[in-house]
Amino acid sequence: MREYALTFVIALAVTYLLTPFVRRAAITFGAVPPVRDRDVHSEPIPRMGGIAIYGGFAAALLISYRLPHLQDVFVYNTWRGLLLAGGLIVVIGIIDDRWGMGPVPKLAGQTAAAGIMVWSGVQMLWLPVPGTQLSLGPMLGSLVSVVLIVVTINAVNFADGLDGLAAGIVAISAFAFFAYYYVAAVDQGFERQSYPAMIAIILAGVCIGFLLHNFNPARVFMGDTGAMLLGLLLTSITITVTGQFYPDGRTSVHGIALFLPVFLPLLVIALPLADLVLAVVRRTLAGKSPFAPDKKHLHHRLLELGHSHARAVLLMYLWAAIIAFASVSLSVFDTPFVVLTVTLLVAACAVGLITLPRLRRRNRARDARARAAAAGSASTTSASVD
Numbered sequence: 001m002r003e004y005a006l007t008f009v010i011a012l013a014v015t016y017l018l019t020p021f022v023r024r025a026a027i028t029f030g031a032v033p034p035v036r037d038r039d040v041h042s043e044p045i046p047r048m049g050g051i052a053i054y055g056g057f058a059a060a061l062l063i064s065y066r067l068p069h070l071q072d073v074f075v076y077n078t079w080r081g082l083l084l085a086g087g088l089i090v091v092i093g094i095i096d097d098r099w100g101m102g103p104v105p106k107l108a109g110q111t112a113a114a115g116i117m118v119w120s121g122v123q124m125l126w127l128p129v130p131g132t133q134l135s136l137g138p139m140l141g142s143l144v145s146v147v148l149i150v151v152t153i154n155a156v157n158f159a160d161g162l163d164g165l166a167a168g169i170v171a172i173s174a175f176a177f178f179a180y181y182y183v184a185a186v187d188q189g190f191e192r193q194s195y196p197a198m199i200a201i202i203l204a205g206v207c208i209g210f211l212l213h214n215f216n217p218a219r220v221f222m223g224d225t226g227a228m229l230l231g232l233l234l235t236s237i238t239i240t241v242t243g244q245f246y247p248d249g250r251t252s253v254h255g256i257a258l259f260l261p262v263f264l265p266l267l268v269i270a271l272p273l274a275d276l277v278l279a280v281v282r283r284t285l286a287g288k289s290p291f292a293p294d295k296k297h298l299h300h301r302l303l304e305l306g307h308s309h310a311r312a313v314l315l316m317y318l319w320a321a322i323i324a325f326a327s328v329s330l331s332v333f334d335t336p337f338v339v340l341t342v343t344l345l346v347a348a349c350a351v352g353l354i355t356l357p358r359l360r361r362r363n364r365a366r367d368a369r370a371r372a373a374a375a376g377s378a379s380t381t382s383a384s385v386d
Contacts, residue, residue: 007064007201010063011059011060011209012205013207014056014059015057016054018055019209022134023046023220028074031047033097045219045220046221047223047224048094048225050226050227050229050230052210056209056210057202057206058086070198077120079195080120081116081122082199085116085117085165088112089228093224094225095224097225103289106224111146113149113153114150118145124144137148145239149239152235153232154177154276156231157227157231158275158276158279162216162313164211165313167208169316170203170207170234171204172317174204175200177200178204179325179328180328182197195240198239202233210363212221215313216309216310229377235249275297275298282323
């Protein structure tokens with residue numbers, strides 16, 4: 001655990017220290033686009049913060065390679081392929097943040113980065129199904145892996161609409177993955193030092209380090225450079241964790257927890273995935289391109305309800321944490337009824353917080369109508385007396 005803690009601190013510190021330099025470089029480079037109609041900020045803010053995220057990730061990964069207890073988790077092609085794929089995504093993001101890039105070339109670049117990851121060994125060859133193993137084979141496994149990588153990259157990119165939103169949600173997801181894998185590794189007798197746990201804790205570190213500059217009011221945006229990179233790194237954990245556990249009875253987790261290796265990756269990133277699916281359906285039904293931007297994402301809906309910028313982001317954090325850690329808790333505790341009960345209570349509180357501004361507006365409107373009616377009644381009475 002000490003090695004994980006050190007890796008987390010390195011990722012956080014390097015990202016935090018690099019971000020101001022990247023911000024100044026973005027301003028010099030001209031990566032400060034004007035405010036668009038769909039933006040929620042009022043002043044131009046520099047982008048390309050993803051360069052600092054990549055720097056923090058690379059530094060933590062390379063330093064971890066020299067730590068005695070983490071050396072064994074490095075597979076030659078895998079971690080080098082992840083660095084190469086991340087570098088390609090960063091280059092694509094820089095081009096998009098500075099000059100803009102059409103959806104087709106961007107999708108081609110994302111697919112190429114996904115191909116590099118699959119080539120390096122980050123791919124799903126089978127799915128853990130309780131009681132058996134569903135083999136995908138090399139071809140189908142590669143195709144499923146590429147699709148999952150590209151979808152997650154765009155899901156995180158779509159979620160990057162408010163200050164600190166994408167970094168916070170991905171950090172929560174990374175912590176959930178780390179907690180699940182660490183507990184499950186102890187439970188099943190695996191090595192506690194592992195590739196997916198290491199990447200998860202590094203990802204959490206770079207997100208927190210960047211979030212210190214990016215939370216409302218943001219001084220720098222990660223841009224597509226960072227959002228696509230976070231999606232890429234998150235998927236590498238998703239795919240690796242999904243293929244790590246064999247449902248052959250060696251685990252002492254119970255009931256629905258046996259399905260967690262399959263469903264946890266989807267549950268942890270459920271919020272950005274749901275936003276992506278809703279956006280694609282909404283735009284397709286409107287006769288627009290699925291990549292056409294709009295102001296109808298989940299975070300935009302919260303702003304329309306009357307929430308402040310920071311409160312909308314915190315509510316999205318809350319929902320991401322509820323889904324992710326409730327899923328992880330099912331693999332830790334033997335009392336799923338208690339876990340689900342607590343989750344439902346917290347979720348009910350979250351719904352109440354979401355609807356609070358609307359209730360306040362209704363109460364204010366009702367009070368205003370009551371005062372207007374009282375004033376009208378008083379004026380009518382006065383006129384009758386006269």
